[in-house]
Amino acid sequence: MGGFAWNILLALIWVAVSGNISGAGLFTGFVLGYIILGLTLREVPVFSAYVRRVPKIFMFACYFAKELVRSNLRVAWDVVTPTHYMKPAVIAVPLDARTEGEIALVANLISLTPGTLSLDVSTDRRCLYLHVMYLDDLEETRAQIKQFEARVLELLR
């Protein structure tokens, strides 16, 4: 996260130099610092990785917000209508995430997306057990979760 620390430093320098000590000033400094890092230090691997990561994180936040709304609507529909459309199941999904931080983030984000709830991770950390609310097809559901995990890991690594 060296790139991020440098970006914060540039933002603080901007605040000090412009004398505009406020949230908006800090934000402007951050954006300017990001542009400077992107334009001038592209050859340095730490900075180029950081510069490429920021848009990805932004894209992921948008995608995640969309998924969050979609999952809420589906569950909400099941709550307010008298019929239960659920096809619940507890399934095991092998994990690609290795470190504790990665597993924690993946499990948390899975809990917040459509109809899935992380229950537990096996003691050897190889496999995540989760509760699925709408299991139409086991392999398809597993593939979706693996794809989601890959997206999260892409941000972290």
Add this chain to the structure above:
Amino acid sequence: MTEWIAALLLMAGSLLMMLAALGAVRMPDLLMRMHATTKAGALGSGLIMLAAAVFFGSAEVWARVLAIIAFIMLTAPVAAHMIGRAGYFVGVPLWGRILRDDLKGRYDTDNHSLESPAEFNERRQHEDRRDQ
């Protein structure tokens, strides 16, 4: 204009919170109740906080609101995971129409360790061989 946006966000947020509460009553088993409360609760409180940020509009309120939303998003799933796991562990009955249950028989009740599917199959094979 900002008042209208704030009002809309507040309405949407409280509606979701109400749905979460309704879900906690209406869903057939513990795990599905956790589904309803985790997702709708997190998004609902997030929307209410956003309404406050839009209404007051200052940078310090925005900073606090974003921090609160981030912490709700981080902690709500952890609570759901712990409650769901504890419920499974003490044997709260699952809904009769559940399609499959991969967790069944994988917990070690003495030390609370959990086997992965590979370990589970290995142990089963081992026991089968021993029985023969």
